[in-house]
Structures are given as structure tokens and as C-alpha cells.
Amino acid sequence: MMHRAIAAFVVTTLALFAAPSVAHKAGDSYLTLQINGESLAGQWDVALRDLDLALNLDRNANATIDWGEVRTRHAEIADYTLRRLELKRGSVPCTLRAVEHLIDEHSDGTYAVMKLAGTCPTTSGQISVNYSLLFDIDAQHRGLLKLTSGDSDSVVTSAVFPAENRVQTFSSGAGGGAAQFLTYVADGVKHIAIGLDHILFLIALLLPAVLVRTGKTWTPVTDLRSAFWNVFKVVTAFTIAHSITLSLAALNILQLPSRWVESIIAISVLLTAIDNIWPFLPKQRWRVAFVFGLIHGFGFASVLIDLGLPASALVGSLLGFNLGVEIGQLVLVIVLVPLAYLSRRSWGYSRIALGGGSIAIAAISLGWCIERSFNVQLMPF
């Protein structure tokens, strides 16, 4: 109740008071930004009563702001607000402009809504936001930012800009280091799990690992050791190969058009499957794994680039994503190889699993080859 003490006394003397526990909230603006590659999109909601303080919107001084008083001032509103918002990627300034002006209601009143568009001429580097709207008029004003970078499923960052903290930097992508790293690991695993072409390639490579090729026929290996070594050599060669090209592509050193890459990946699956039935590739499977692994690395890279790579965390994300790919691959090996080893002597293995499996894989990959080379949709996956 003393809160009012000041209120009362004040009016008589100094005109000071303590507000009774706050009636409204103070002024905020709501800024949403989406960065995707070089392009920027967004929305900025600023309270009309706040804009009125700066731009005197109520021109006819009737204590009401009507749509006409806002509509005719759109250019000024955009100019005034956007001058007080600076965006940079790395050290390069981004551009932003208002492309559409609307109106929306928030809990504390009516807001001017600007749809924003712009570009950042670079796709790497931290995003820094310098927000200085209205602080000179309302020291308790705050900007509430929601920043999305990369694709729709990428991480959203929220930030509050008070007068004391006008410049804030965000790594494009996730928040903290460890969390971000784990996100990329998960992305890697996910990519293997949903990337049927990589899975089928590995299966085609590994099916014969429990067999030995003599001439044109396959015979089961005699011991676990030789099966293990076969698998180990194939997996290691594939891993080393795709890591090399994944790094080269992600670091922007060497890039291939994605349609070629996808087509060649499909061909690699097809050739490996055919080789299981009519051998024509080098007898040492690890060499095949290595050569084709190089092209699969480019395929992984395109996924990683699509995720939006923060330059600040480039190495981390690369390692994380690759680690995820290896984990996914290892799970497949652990499931597949023991089954293959145990059933290697059975009649069904070389006929149904190796023969039938390879024919099926060859058929699917042939479909992909056609789809990807001619850019058509044939199959449901």
C-alpha cells in the first residue's frame, strides 16, 4: 500500500511516484528472421503507439490512429525502423527491405507489420544483429527476435534486445557447441537411416563379405576372422573415401553438380549389385568400396550444406555429421554381418540373399539411375 505513498505525495511536490504493480507491459517489437543460404526473409511487428512517438502518426491529432494515417506513411515507417536494424554475416552487411505492410493485434494493442526480404552476400560466418529501435525514446523498450537459419527443420534461436545489449551474435544453426555437435551427429545418423541408396550400396558391398570368390562362383569363408577382415576393409575403405570428398565439398574446395552426384551414386549401387552376380569389378571389394565411396561423400556433403553450415563451427559440424554417418553405417554392419555369417553355408544364402538380393538392389538402383539422370519420378522412394 505504500506504493501509493509516493504517488500521492509526489503530485504535491515533485511529481514522482511508484507505479502500482504495473498495468501494461512495456513496449516490445517482434522480429522474425529466416536466413536460408543468401536469402533473408522476415517479419517485424512494431506497436503503432510506439511508432507514433517517433513519427507522430496521428497527424489530425484526434487521439486515434487510423489506417489512412499509417498507410500513407509506410515508406517513412520502413525507413525509420530499418535504419535501426543492422544485420551482418561474418563482417559482410546484409540488406533488408520492407516488401509488404500489414496490421496485426497483439495483447497490448495494434501493431504495424512489415514483411521483410533481403540478402546476405555470404553464406558463412556468424550472424550479428544490431538492434537500436526506440531506445532513444523508451529506454525500457525491447526487441524480441526469433532467428531461423537453414531449412525449416533447423534450430530456432530466440533473443531479447534491451537497450544495454544492442548487438548480439548468433552462430547460424544451433546454439551451443556440444548441443550443435550432437545435432550434426543426429543429422548424420538420420541421413544414413533415410538414405536408402547408401544402405543398399553397403548391403550390396557386404553381402559377399562372408564368401570367397573363386573364379565365377562364391564359396563360404571358413572362419570368422576372414569374414571380419573382409567387412573391416570394405567399411574402412568406404569411410575414408567418403570422408575425403565430404570434407572437400563441405569446405568448398571441390564441388560437383548434385544431379551428377546423385546419378553416379545410383550407378555405383547398380554396378556393385551386378558385380555380385556377374563379377566384373576388381576382386578386392575394398577397392570398389573406396572408389565408389568417393562419390557417396559428395552426396553426404550436399545434405550437410543444405543444413546450413556455420563457418564458426565448420570443422565441428563436419566431424559431427561424419561421425553420425559412421554410427549409422556401423549399426547396419552389426545387424547384417552376423546374420550373413551364420547363414553363409546354407543353400539359400548365395542364391536368395546374395543372388536375389543383388537383383532386387540392381533393379531399384536402375530405377534411380533413370530418375536422377532424366529428372523424372518413377518410384515411390
Add this chain to the structure above:
Amino acid sequence: MCSIANANGKPYIPVSDSTPLVRLASSASSAREAQADATLRSLLKRNQNNLDVAIRVAQRFVARARSESDPRLLGQAQATLAPWWSLAEPPIPVLLLRATIRQSNHDFSNARRDLEQAVQRDSNNAQAWLTLATVQQVTADFDAATQSCKQLASLVEPLVATACMAVIDGARGRAQSAFEALDSVLATSKVSSSVNPVVRSWALTLQAELAVRLGRESAADRLFRASLAIDPADAYTLAMYADFLIDAGRARDVLSLIPNDTRADILLLRRGVAAKLVDHPESVQIASTLAQRFKASGARGDRLHLREESRFALLIKNAPEEALTLALDNWRVQKEPLDARIALEAAIAANRPKAVNDVMSWIATQQLQGEKINVLVRQVNAQIATQQRAAT
């Protein structure tokens, strides 16, 4: 794409140029006041470093923030004082304004530091002593608050000094003597015309609150009305009167006391509680408006509404656990009788009597009085006893 907080729907383009979008609060009660405001602002625009003008403008903003219940105006006052805001020893009027704004933002420790500096530099500054007493009382440092009120006695009219002490006495088991002291000063000041009506209205509200605590319902009702007769739009008095009416089972009266288009959240909350109690169809709409406002405040990182938010959670959302968490967070910041009551009610509803141990011992130490608080203390103790019996 959606904006962060509570856009009610999709952004739109209004139908016509004449569609009204915002009604601006009139910045002054009279045309003359409006003109004075405009003159001051144009003076300040010419020279932002003119201390005298800046202080006058900031004082106007602060006064309007109170009458319009709008914290945006506090931010505008702060912005006006920007050239001096960060100084360690700004001019005393800036120090007082800074303390007042900081106190409104619940930054009590910095507000107190500013005020201690102010009275050290000018021990005859009545405003500084009164504001200091307020900060000390809100944070339950009653001994220091008493000292500040005593310093005030020789500097101001008796009504202000008496009211200063009455607030502290009322919170410390001496509601009866505080009530009587105010009664006699108000009786003598009635004849003297020198007392500002706003001070009188404040003292009447204060006395009404003491009457509520002493269980004198008809006196409380009369005093609230007397205060509102002088200052009918005062949000604090309206809120306290509404609480009194709700407790007295007169929720319907609250619906006529507070208009449905009130801009003040503290009043909208009371109207919402009353509407819910009498099953008024409006209650759903009020509940969703309040929920959006609390969410928006949360998004900007404000923790200024804990008291109201806790009430909202308990009485409108029926979420006692959430209400208790909010009430205890609030208790860490401010410790007025109303804060204690809110904590106890939430704990009882959540059946977690032990969560308010601190509040209970504070009530005992301060000998906080009041019908309502006594009932709540008994209920908490009964719950503790029941839980202990169940445990053994």
C-alpha cells in the same frame, strides 16, 4: 511465419483508410496541460542536455505512467534522462526519478542505493525520505523504514508523516493504532484546505485497507468510497476495493466498479476473478486476454507481474501448483501483506503447506493482523497437522 508472441491471427490489411487502429490515451487531463506538455517536449527537442527541461518532462512522464497505468511512459522518462542516467552521482532530482523508475521495475536494491545517496546529500529532501521509506517497507526492512518516516516528520504536513508510519504499523500488528492515528489526522485536515486532495485520497485508501484488516467491513466500504470520490480513476484504490468486494462475496459489485474496457491489467484481473465467480460470460475472454499479456511479458523477460500472475493462475486458471511457484518467486522480491496472503492461498490450494514455512514465520514475527490472514494461517497449520498424522 508467425510472430513470437500472441499475434491473434493473421496480419491483415484494414478495410478502409478511416478504419481506426489505435486509440491513444489522452496525454493530459486538460487542454492547458496538453499544451504545457507540448511546450516542454519541443524545448527538450531543441536541447536534450537541458537538465531542467529534461527533469520536468521526465516528471510528467512518471506522473502520467501512474494515471494511465502505463509502464511504457516509465521507459520514456528514463530515455529523457539518458544523459544523466548512468552517472554515479547525478543531480538529486535525477537520482529521485531514477530511484522511482528502478523501484517500479522491482530493482529495489539499486533504488535504495540511489535514495540513500539522495538523503545523504540533502537530508531535508522529503521526497527522498518518503520514497526510501517505501522501498524499505516493500522489502520488509521495517526498522529502517520507521527511521525514514521519522526523518520525514519535521519536513512535511502531518498527514503524510502519519500515513508513512501507518503503512509500517499496519504491517506489524499495530493496525488498530495506525487506523486511529490516521482517523484523527484526517479529521483535523478536513478543515484545513492546504491538504492536497490526492494526498487525502491516498490516506483514505490506506485507512480503508487497515479497516479491512481489522474486520470493520462497513468502515472499509465507506473509506474506499470516500477515497474514490476524490480520485475516481485511481487504479490502486480500485484494485484494493475490488479485492475487498470479492472477499465480502460482492463480486457483482466489482463488475460495475471496473469497466470492461479497462486498460489496466491489475483491474482486468479483478474483473476477471469477479466474472468467473458469478459465471459471467465475459470471463473466458478476460482469461485469454490476461494469459496473452502474461505470456508477452514473459517473452520480454519481465518478472514484474508475479503477484498478478499468481492470482491469475490460482483464481482463474485453477492451477494451484503454478500459482504457488509464482507466489514464492514474488515473495523473494516483495514482502507486503498482500504478498503473504497470495502465497498462503496458493499453498493451501496446492496442499503444500510446508512450502510457505518462510512466509508463515514472517507473519508470526511481524504479528501481521487481519481476519483473512488469520483464517489462512489456521488452514495452513491444519494442513500441516493432517499431513503429519498421515505420515505417522
